[in-house]
Amino acid sequence: MKYISTRGDKTERRFCEILLEGLAPDGGLYMPVSYPQVDGATLNRWRSLSYADLAFEILSLYIDDIPADDLRAIVRRTYTEQVFGTPEITPLKTLEPGLALQALSNGPTLAFKDMAMQLLGQLFEYELGRRGETLNILGATSGDTGSAAEYAMRGKQGVNVFMLSPQGRMSPFQQAQMFSLQDANIHNIAIEGVFDDCQDIVKAVSNDLAFKRQYKIGTVNSINWARLLAQVVYYFAGYLQATKTNAEKVSFCVPSGNFGNVCAGHVARMMGLPIAKLVVATNENDVLDEFFRTGAYRPRGSAETHETSSPSMDISKASNFERFVYDLLGRDGFRIKTLFGAGGFVLRGEEKAGMARFGFVSGRSSHADRLATIKLCHQRYGQLIDTHTADGLKVALVQREPGVPMLVLETALPAKFAATIREALDIEPPRPAGLEHIEALPKRVSVMKADAAQVQQFIRDHV
Numbered sequence: 001m002k003y004i005s006t007r008g009d010k011t012e013r014r015f016c017e018i019l020l021e022g023l024a025p026d027g028g029l030y031m032p033v034s035y036p037q038v039d040g041a042t043l044n045r046w047r048s049l050s051y052a053d054l055a056f057e058i059l060s061l062y063i064d065d066i067p068a069d070d071l072r073a074i075v076r077r078t079y080t081e082q083v084f085g086t087p088e089i090t091p092l093k094t095l096e097p098g099l100a101l102q103a104l105s106n107g108p109t110l111a112f113k114d115m116a117m118q119l120l121g122q123l124f125e126y127e128l129g130r131r132g133e134t135l136n137i138l139g140a141t142s143g144d145t146g147s148a149a150e151y152a153m154r155g156k157q158g159v160n161v162f163m164l165s166p167q168g169r170m171s172p173f174q175q176a177q178m179f180s181l182q183d184a185n186i187h188n189i190a191i192e193g194v195f196d197d198c199q200d201i202v203k204a205v206s207n208d209l210a211f212k213r214q215y216k217i218g219t220v221n222s223i224n225w226a227r228l229l230a231q232v233v234y235y236f237a238g239y240l241q242a243t244k245t246n247a248e249k250v251s252f253c254v255p256s257g258n259f260g261n262v263c264a265g266h267v268a269r270m271m272g273l274p275i276a277k278l279v280v281a282t283n284e285n286d287v288l289d290e291f292f293r294t295g296a297y298r299p300r301g302s303a304e305t306h307e308t309s310s311p312s313m314d315i316s317k318a319s320n321f322e323r324f325v326y327d328l329l330g331r332d333g334f335r336i337k338t339l340f341g342a343g344g345f346v347l348r349g350e351e352k353a354g355m356a357r358f359g360f361v362s363g364r365s366s367h368a369d370r371l372a373t374i375k376l377c378h379q380r381y382g383q384l385i386d387t388h389t390a391d392g393l394k395v396a397l398v399q400r401e402p403g404v405p406m407l408v409l410e411t412a413l414p415a416k417f418a419a420t421i422r423e424a425l426d427i428e429p430p431r432p433a434g435l436e437h438i439e440a441l442p443k444r445v446s447v448m449k450a451d452a453a454q455v456q457q458f459i460r461d462h463v
């Protein structure tokens with residue numbers, strides 16, 4: 001399998017060449033040159049596999065520059081009951097006939113980002129070791145991404161993590177999750193500022209090309225193809241658990257922000273997985289819902305981005321969305337370059353109609369909807385869900401069709417967003433064993449002004 005850019009550069013690269021990279025040199029995102037097709041016989045064969053072995057089969061279709069035995073060992077190390085809590089790894093929790101949650105949040109940081117990030121940690125360590133290189137990951141986080149990256153990279157050979165977060169702005173639980181890590185290769189930097197200040201520092205440091213080269217600065221953001229590929233696996237796992245034969249179709253409803261999660265569903269559907277609908281659920285930050293309803297893509301500025309009670313979906317510009325539009329518009333790289341170069345755009349006529357052909361529909365949820373859905377789910381189904389999953393369930397209940405099972409992806413556990421659970425139900429969400437007193441653990445964090453030069457000095461002093 002080879003990979004090309006969405007913006008017209010047809011240079012073909014192999015998996016391990018793009019593994020440690022962000023954007024393609026022309027500013028596009030990497031895509032496989034074609035989607036491997038999974039036929040009915042293969043899908044049947046996969047019905048009896050463990051999650052790790054299913055992951056191996058799917059990853060093998062996209063990775064041909066890691067020896068099979070090594071790749072199998074990597075996925076078996078990654079997807080274990082010990083790390084993800086159950087032998088199924090992503091078990092279904094039935095709410096009622098034809099409606100289930102698919103649990104993706106039982107990894108170390110209680111959010112679905114562990115599903116991909118844990119694999120990325122193993123792949124980075126493997127590839128850096130093979131090359132005899134090191135990498136210093138620099139990132140900015142307002143919550144889930146940073147902690148997932150730190151738990152995936154902790155103790156890994158050849159990798160350091162420098163994670164910026166806005167001081168005092170994450171929930172006490174999220175801060176405790178990150179700052180309690182004592183691993184020597186994990187560095188928490190609390191910036192006196194807001195999330196945008198953190199992101200500006202990451203950009204400034206990455207634009208200092210001499211520094212970037214000398215200190216081998218890299219990222220782990222959601223446009224990384226390996227992260228997306230890891231996520232494709234659980235769509236297959238969900239489908240195989242929900243069906244007995246390949247004649248059955250299933251729909252997925254996906255709480256969405258940067259379009260990474262649901263884009264993996266798109267890839268699974270393109271590979272031939274019998275998915276009826278891919279339902280994109282947004283919160284008040286409804287850039288994606290607006291697009292799927294109207295054909296207009298209007299990324300917003302930070303002033304127009306609302307702070308909501310499902311904060312991991314508070315995005316103004318969906319960074320993986322370009323991948324879907326590339327397929328939607330017949331893989332015309334020059335068209336993509338024009339559209340995304342211009343910022344926003346409007347699709348009309350045939351092009352707009354094409355969205356349905358790819359199975360996409362959408363919906364939007366508000367704070368009041370979240371509270372109502374958390375209550376409804378608790379009362380009707382006896383299940384406590386988090387705010388992001390509530391956005392998904394709200395939209396799923398509107399969009400589901402008779403005779404087609406709907407799987408709602410559970411993207412975080414309620415313990416992470418306790419304040420809204422208290423507001424909805426006046427109860428304290430339970431915490432997984434071992435995390436009861438995480439706020440009391442010693443913290444390892446350096447506080448700094450919003451100043452790129454200070455962050456650069458810190459990196460120099462700690463590599």
Ligand SMILES: *Cc1c(COP(=O)(O)O)cnc(C)c1O
Pocket residue numbers: 111112113144145222255256257258259260261262312313388411412
């Ligand atoms: C990151 C995240 C999302 C959004 O996922 P995307 O891939 O950015 O669309 C939804 N819910 C939770 C809990 C998240 O952490």
